[in-house]
Amino acid sequence: MEIKMKKCLIEAPFTFDAGPPIIAIKYSFYKYYLGCDKFKDMDGALYKFLDYNLEAYNHLLYLSGGMTFSYPFTARVPFNIIPFEDLYSVELLIAIIFKEGYNDEIKKITEKMGLDYNICCECFEKLNEFFKQTANELKSYERVYVVCERPAAVFSSILTMHFLKLQNKECEGILIGKHATTPHVKQLIEKLDLFSEITNEDFLVKAELNEKNAYSHLAVEDFELDCYPETWGMRNISYSVCKVCPYRCNFCSISMNWNGKRIYRSSLAECKTVEQVKADLIMVKEVFGISFISFCDCTMNYAAQNPELFRVLKEINMLYACTSRADIVTADFCNGLRDSNFISVIIGVESLNPKTIELMGKGGGNYTETAVKNCKKLYDVGLDIQLNSLICYPYERYEDVKNAISCWKYFTESMRKNGVIVQKIPVGTLTLNYPSKMYFDVINDDRFEKKFHKITDRTIPKDIRNIVEKIPDYAIDMQKEKYKEINKMELVKQIYGLWDRDMNLLNSNLFGRLIQNIDVLVEAWISKNKMFEIICEDIDEKLYSNQNMAKLIDIIQCKTTNFSEISNQMLVEKEIDIQNTAQMILLLSFIGVLKIR
Known part of the structure; x- marks a missing residue:
C-alpha cells in the first residue's frame, strides 16, 4: 500500500500591498489541485500574532521590502534615484540566515526608509518568534508549497523555509511566484538550497480557469477566520474574474510573466465565464455568509460579458469593489456598478499629464481629457472612489512631475466647484518592478548607473556574497544629476494634500452607498x-x-x-x-x- 506524502500549502506573509490581510479564496482551489492536507495563511496568522496591530504589520512589510518608497513618511529620496524591488532587503535576509545578530542591517534599512529603529527591532523580534512557532507547527509535513505574490513575500517565503528546515531538514520546499523567478533572485534562492523547485503561478491560474466549479471544495475550515478583521459585520474576500489585462502599461508587472522573454498575458480567453463566477460566489456566500467581495482584476470592465455579470452579482446580493482604467469607464459601466451593489472602485488614473501618460504607455493623446470626464461620471453615480496616481517615472523630467502635480490641483479644484467631495488619491513614486518594460528599459540603458547590493561581512560564504552583489539595488539617472537635492517625498506630499482627508464620513459616498445597500448588511447581521x-x-x-x-x-x-x-x-x-x-x-x-x- 502506497503511503501518501503529507503536504501543506502556505500563503507567505505580505501578500497584499496595503491594509490588513483578507481572505484569498483561490487557495482553497490550490490546496485541492495540489493535493495538500492543509492550507496555512501565514499572512493572516502573522496579523493575528501581532494582536491585529496594523502599524507593527506595516513596519514588518517595509522591512521586508514591500511598498518601497511609496509613502511620504519615508526618508529623503533624491529625485534622480530609482530603487529596484528585487529583494530590496536582501542584506537583512542573509544576516538572519547566516549570522547570530542582524540589528546592524535593520539600522541601515530604518535610516534609509525613515523608520523608527527601536520599533522595527521590536517588531522583527516578534516576526522571528512567529516563524519559529509556525515552523514547529508545520514540521511534520514532507512537502511544503509556498506561494509568494509580491516582492516582500519572496523575502518572507525564504525565511519561512529557512526556519522550517531548521525543524525538519528533509522537508521539500516548492516556491511559487513570478517575483521569485527574477534571474539573480532565483539564483540566490537556488544557492541557499531551501527549495527544490522555483516556478511562477501560471499553472495554478490556468488550472482554476479550466475548472467549471473551482470552489466546490471551499470550506470554512481551510481559513482561520479570526485572522481576518470584519468591517460592518462582514469579512473582505479577494476574488478574480480575469487573470489578464489587454493593456500594456510600461510600469506594470502584474499581467505578465517571464520565460526568458518579456511576455504579455493578453489572451481574452483567460477570463472566467459568467456561469463560473456565479457558481463561485454562490459557494462563497454559502460557506462564509454575506461578505465584501474585492475583485482584484487589474481592469475588470474590458470584457464584453459585464452587463450579464452585473445582473448575476445583483442576484447574489453581496457587496463589491473593483478596479479599472480611467479611459474606458462608460455610463453603462457606472450604472452597472451602481445597480449591482458595488460600494467602491479604484481607478488607475496614474497621471493627468499627457507627456507622462505617453511615457508610461498608458494611453493615447486624449487619455487625460477622457479620464477627467470619466472620473466625474463615477462621482455622479455616488460610488466611493479611489484615484491612484504615480509620479517619478524613470524618464519623467522634473518639469513633467511639477506639471502632473498642477494637473491634479486643477482637477481637484474643478471637482469641488461641481460639489464633489474629492476622495482618496494615494500616490506612490515608481520603483523598478520585475518584469515590467520600465524595469528592462532602465537595466539596458547606459543613461542609468546601476548600483547593486553588497555584503561586506567576510563570514558570509563567498558564493552567496557574489550572487547578492548581482542583485540591483537602485539606479541613478545621470541626466538628472542637477535635481539630486530635490526630495521625491516632498513631491508626493503635494498630491496627498489635495484630497479631502478631513471630510465628514457621514457625507461621504462610502456611507451613502452602504445606506443604499442597507438590506445586504441587515441580511448579514441576521444570518450571522x-x-x-x-x-x-x-x-x-x-x-x-x-x-x-x-x-x-x-x-x-x-x-x-x-x-x-x-x-x-x-x-x-x-x-x-x-x-x-x-x-x-x-x-x-x-x-x-x-x-x-
Whole structure:
C-alpha cells in the first residue's frame, strides 16, 4: 500500500500591498489541485500574532521590502534615484540566515526608509518568534508549497523555509511566484538550497480557469477566520474574474510573466465565464455568509460579458469593489456598478499629464481629457472612489512631475466647484518592478548607473556574497544629476494634500452607498447573528436629541444583543422599521460609538 506524502500549502506573509490581510479564496482551489492536507495563511496568522496591530504589520512589510518608497513618511529620496524591488532587503535576509545578530542591517534599512529603529527591532523580534512557532507547527509535513505574490513575500517565503528546515531538514520546499523567478533572485534562492523547485503561478491560474466549479471544495475550515478583521459585520474576500489585462502599461508587472522573454498575458480567453463566477460566489456566500467581495482584476470592465455579470452579482446580493482604467469607464459601466451593489472602485488614473501618460504607455493623446470626464461620471453615480496616481517615472523630467502635480490641483479644484467631495488619491513614486518594460528599459540603458547590493561581512560564504552583489539595488539617472537635492517625498506630499482627508464620513459616498445597500448588511447581521455593543463611554449629547437614536442607544446599552431583538423592540416601542433601525446602527458604527461582533 502506497503511503501518501503529507503536504501543506502556505500563503507567505505580505501578500497584499496595503491594509490588513483578507481572505484569498483561490487557495482553497490550490490546496485541492495540489493535493495538500492543509492550507496555512501565514499572512493572516502573522496579523493575528501581532494582536491585529496594523502599524507593527506595516513596519514588518517595509522591512521586508514591500511598498518601497511609496509613502511620504519615508526618508529623503533624491529625485534622480530609482530603487529596484528585487529583494530590496536582501542584506537583512542573509544576516538572519547566516549570522547570530542582524540589528546592524535593520539600522541601515530604518535610516534609509525613515523608520523608527527601536520599533522595527521590536517588531522583527516578534516576526522571528512567529516563524519559529509556525515552523514547529508545520514540521511534520514532507512537502511544503509556498506561494509568494509580491516582492516582500519572496523575502518572507525564504525565511519561512529557512526556519522550517531548521525543524525538519528533509522537508521539500516548492516556491511559487513570478517575483521569485527574477534571474539573480532565483539564483540566490537556488544557492541557499531551501527549495527544490522555483516556478511562477501560471499553472495554478490556468488550472482554476479550466475548472467549471473551482470552489466546490471551499470550506470554512481551510481559513482561520479570526485572522481576518470584519468591517460592518462582514469579512473582505479577494476574488478574480480575469487573470489578464489587454493593456500594456510600461510600469506594470502584474499581467505578465517571464520565460526568458518579456511576455504579455493578453489572451481574452483567460477570463472566467459568467456561469463560473456565479457558481463561485454562490459557494462563497454559502460557506462564509454575506461578505465584501474585492475583485482584484487589474481592469475588470474590458470584457464584453459585464452587463450579464452585473445582473448575476445583483442576484447574489453581496457587496463589491473593483478596479479599472480611467479611459474606458462608460455610463453603462457606472450604472452597472451602481445597480449591482458595488460600494467602491479604484481607478488607475496614474497621471493627468499627457507627456507622462505617453511615457508610461498608458494611453493615447486624449487619455487625460477622457479620464477627467470619466472620473466625474463615477462621482455622479455616488460610488466611493479611489484615484491612484504615480509620479517619478524613470524618464519623467522634473518639469513633467511639477506639471502632473498642477494637473491634479486643477482637477481637484474643478471637482469641488461641481460639489464633489474629492476622495482618496494615494500616490506612490515608481520603483523598478520585475518584469515590467520600465524595469528592462532602465537595466539596458547606459543613461542609468546601476548600483547593486553588497555584503561586506567576510563570514558570509563567498558564493552567496557574489550572487547578492548581482542583485540591483537602485539606479541613478545621470541626466538628472542637477535635481539630486530635490526630495521625491516632498513631491508626493503635494498630491496627498489635495484630497479631502478631513471630510465628514457621514457625507461621504462610502456611507451613502452602504445606506443604499442597507438590506445586504441587515441580511448579514441576521444570518450571522451579529451582536451589537456600545463601546463609547462619552457619547455626543447631540445623538440624544433624536428620540429614536436615544432609544436605540438605550436598548443596546442595557444589553449587548442581536439585530432581530433590537429591531423588534424598536418597532414595538417607537414604530421604527428595520431599515431605519439598521441605518442608525450603521451611523453609530461609523462614528465609533458601536461595535459589531
